[in-house]
Amino acid sequence: MSAIKFTEEHEWIRVEGDVGTVGITDFAQSQLGDVVFVELPAVGRQVTKGGDAAVVESVKAASEVYSPVTGEIVAVNEAIVDEPAKVNSEPMDGAWFFKVKLANPAELDAMMDEAGYAAFVDGQH
Template sequence: MSTIKYTKDHEWIRVDGDVGTVGITDYAQEQLGDVVFVDLPDVGKTITKGGDAAVVESVKAASEIYAPADGEVVETNEALVGEPGLVNSDPAGKGWFLKLKLSDPSQLDALMDEDGYKEFVEGLS
């Protein structure tokens, strides 16, 4: 069974075993507007919690996607290269950015669950 956790920077990570799939939340894609370009990391790259994991460019701005945990990139969503709008149309599904082999799964304990994230977003408005 997979578990989904959320960051205060509006990334989500869906964990299955020791691999986490990373994307941005619906709230984040709404704030960005129409996504026109995604820069994905190289497979094999080691990323650090809170460090840059990817870049997304929209009609409004370019934004960093931060790593929710330490790990090694084991797969990227190449579909986003040709169809970056997937981030807008399906941010929690086909619009994922990368898969990360987690170095320290206990880092996820500090992240929010779905209810905590909803409460966090409600507090932003």
């Protein structure tokens, strides 16, 4: 079973082997409102933990999506570029943003698990 981890910037990452799949959380999409545009990184790009990787826009807000980990982009989800509404409807699975090949899996250790993130979100209100 793959592990899913969360960041304080409301990204999730699900790791299988040495590749992590990254998206934004249900809470993040609900805060943004109707997503109208997604910009994804180029495959092959090196990203760093906490650095800009993608952009997600609603009508009234634009937000960076940060990479939760350091590594190389190995795939991006063009489906959400064609149909940004998917980010609202299936944020935790179908609307993943990119896959990144982990350079340093130990970076995952400090991240929140599902329960920890739920508590974190509750604490923000």
